[in-house]
Amino acid sequence: MGRPDKATRAAITQRRADAIDLRLAGVDWLTVGRKLAADPGINSDRIAYPQGYGIERYKKGQEPPGDEQLINAACKDVRQALKERTTEQDEKADELRAVENLRLDRLFFVAYRQAVKDGDLPAIDRALRIMERRARMNGLDKPAKTEIVTPPSSDSELTVIALDELEALIGISEEAASGSDE
Numbered sequence: 083m084g085r086p087d088k089a090t091r092a093a094i095t096q097r098r099a100d101a102i103d104l105r106l107a108g109v110d111w112l113t114v115g116r117k118l119a120a121d122p123g124i125n126s127d128r129i130a131y132p133q134g135y136g137i138e139r140y141k142k143g144q145e146p147p148g149d150e151q152l153i154n155a156a157c158k159d160v161r162q163a164l165k166e167r168t169t170e171q172d173e174k175a176d177e178l179r180a181v182e183n184l185r186l187d188r189l190f191f192v193a194y195r196q197a198v199k200d201g202d203l204p205a206i207d208r209a210l211r212i213m214e215r216r217a218r219m220n221g222l223d224k225p226a227k228t229e230i231v232t233p234p235s236s237d238s239e240l241t242v243i244a245l246d247e248l249e250a251l252i253g254i255s256e257e258a259a260s261g262s263d264e
Contacts, residue, residue, distance in 0.1 A: 093133035098163035101156055115152025118159075124152075179219060186216050 086094065097118055104114045116126040120134030124146045134140075135155040136147040147155065190212045196205035217223045243251075 090133055097131070097133055098159045098166075101159040102163050105160055111153040111156050112149055114156040115147075115149070118156065119146065119152060121146035182219060183216065186212055186219075190216075 101114055101118060104117060105111075109117070113126065115135055116124055118131050118134050119125045120130055120132075120137040120140040122128050122130045124136075125131055125134065130140065135152055139146060190209060193205050193209040193212060196202045197209045
């Protein structure tokens with residue numbers, strides 16, 4: 083079949099954007115699938131959506147996709163569109179990080195030169211702050227170690243319980259507290 087042409091790719095991108103817009107508006111998956119279906123017989127607007135779901139079947143005069151297939155197609159489109167948007171955001175963040183690193187390079191150069199040349203304590207502090215900022219921004223610092231500390235006693239132990247058990251315990255505690263107020 084090959085890669086779709088530019089117009090087809092643009093229509094698919096638009097379909098995915100429409101699918102996201104419909105989901106954001108609270109439209110259920112099946113309605114999204116029907117609204118974006120290629121076959122006017124099942125399309126909720128009774129028009130052939132360009133590059134809609136089941137376009138190949140429609141072009142061949144075959145039966146349109148069923149409800150489950152429409153739902154799956156709509157879900158797949160939204161997942162793909164969100165993945166593409168996330169990738170774009172990650173790429174933009176990488177570009178911005180590169181620009182920020184260049185800015186930090188310039189600032190660091192000035193502060194470092196003063197710190198080394200003159201032994202200027204404020205310049206040393208400034209250079210260290212720039213280094214700390216770069217390390218945080220680029221994820222160079224190791225995460226802080228976190229541990230749970232309990233008071234030492236012979237009867238203290240950590241217990242794993244399900245959420246419904248916890249809610250039941252809280253309910254019992256609240257009933258006991260309200261009963262003692264009466």
